[in-house]
Amino acid sequence: MEGPAPVLEARAVTARHRGTPALLRDASLSVRAGECLAVVGRSGGGKTTLARCLAGLHSRYEGQVLLDGAPLPRSLRRRDRAQLAAVQYVFQDARAAFDAYRPVLDQVARTAVRLRGVRPGAAEEEAVAALGRVGLSEGTARRRPGGLSGGELQRAALVRALLARPRVLICDEVTSGLDSVTRRGVLRLLADLAREPAGPALVLITHDLDTAALADRIAVLDAGAIVEQGPAAEALTAPRHPFTRALTGSPGAHGPR
Template structure:
């Protein structure tokens, strides 16, 4: 149901919303009031119901869902999805995408004025969305923009539509501190225009910086709500206190066996995308039982470097050696022992699983394929590993859609560990998780490093708190390896100007949010 509100009243309101799928309530009894020019944040663990609640303002629900309650909205609702490229037509330039919207706003003008008026509206929207050089932006296709630029184009679309409410779904997932700071500024500017922002986020630093009101969700219900300042200073519910407990791990001391021969050595690595050099790493090593964190801004080349190590990016020169023996560039040319030795855990765990087969079957297949053991033994080992990582046997036997993001990430870790790897590469595996689930994954990694002296870890991350898990840190900027050294030294006394800027921005964001 949609209704107009009087001036000064909420621009959107949800009353007693209940959404059921397969007889299970994923949202139960949620109430929400959204005021003009304010930021209302919904926070909670994966599967808590915050996305379902936010999308209800757009009239979107899971397939075959049973919905009760009342959702009322005044005016247009814009949407900034977690992955903005998904809502931008890749075959059309930005000018075409935005002009189509602008033309609907100038239909009442004389025909000779419409084109000029539409273009002016487009340029103003891009400027209001804080996109530099709007004229140049109009000539590009979505794939020629960074993730942050794509996000700002989506904001421009919402501004052109005259949105009174914007639902921002995890807008900072996978972003470094510098990009996060820019996103905070963008959303604050949107709210300053009198537009209501509904922020769905696990990133409590961003919520602290932006939110006026906060709703804390758990298992489909709001367990606590109120003004942001009160909630940070005096949380009342135990679950809220757990979410706010964001203590990072302490920097780890360098292992005593640092003088041993590296398990992995990189020399003169140059990686390309379509002829353009995207990564240069003259020298980088990983020692036995060591954790190396690779940090940098989004688009700095961290994932490309990791994919070169795993044989997933073959367009590179130089040497990647395992125990002194060069590895083939492509995993297609690596033998079973080489595939087993270097395992990769992807950021998007859900996309890495077949949604139609039980998780246990998919985890066990790794041991059958790479270690050559029989199916029954593989399933027994898979179940032991999964339960050791915190998944109950009934969860292990479910299909991926029935598990949360954090549960699937644990399953992805189990699958890689079942190969008995020498090197485990974890690519942003905590970036899309809430603080509780993220802490649980980091605890698992800390335990693996403590208990497995035959395992080394490469941790790809934009999050400097997560990087504290490492013994050493390597910093990438625009594809160049600009600094590396012991984690405590890099985090507290960085030497390269980019690393200094990264640390200062992180400290400033924490100071602004009171973290």
């Protein structure tokens, strides 16, 4: 019997920059409500390009990205408020994703105002409560981004995206560049999100196998093509494709292609 329909789906997506060979070739994948999908591969393999196509941040592609079976506009600028809220993107460099001159709390609360129509006072209260649940006090959140650590900003970026009440949360290498303690804290937060019954579907873009192990399913990208998809435990412990075996260090690996 077929499972539930995908909440977000990519169909035969081929993406490029102007005048360059394809960065992504005929990529198809989907994620269902309540599911966590990890997209893994080496740097330069097309992971971030795929994530940006899903989020409307890279519009030069062929194929389709669908939300609940309906095509999404390729460009973020053409998506309506409901579509913007439904698919949220958390960048690898959290510091660059915040305005350096405005308090972090204001920027987090703004998501609820802009995408859900919440009044500013109520949005700030909601933001304070949500930030508190991930260990960020109101005093810390009222600082400008320069007054927070990289890990604190990454948690704030996750909360900012979650205040949109997204259907899908795309996290692009969000543990990259963090120290081991901070990285474990962010991984725990992602694991908690993955276990929430009413939480968003998660798409984790990563080269880190510990992060990928949080997922229900894994899609493996090599040189712009998806070479393997399947349950996470199977892909990590009994991979079928030579590239996946090389990536995981499994017996029988033939090395990077």
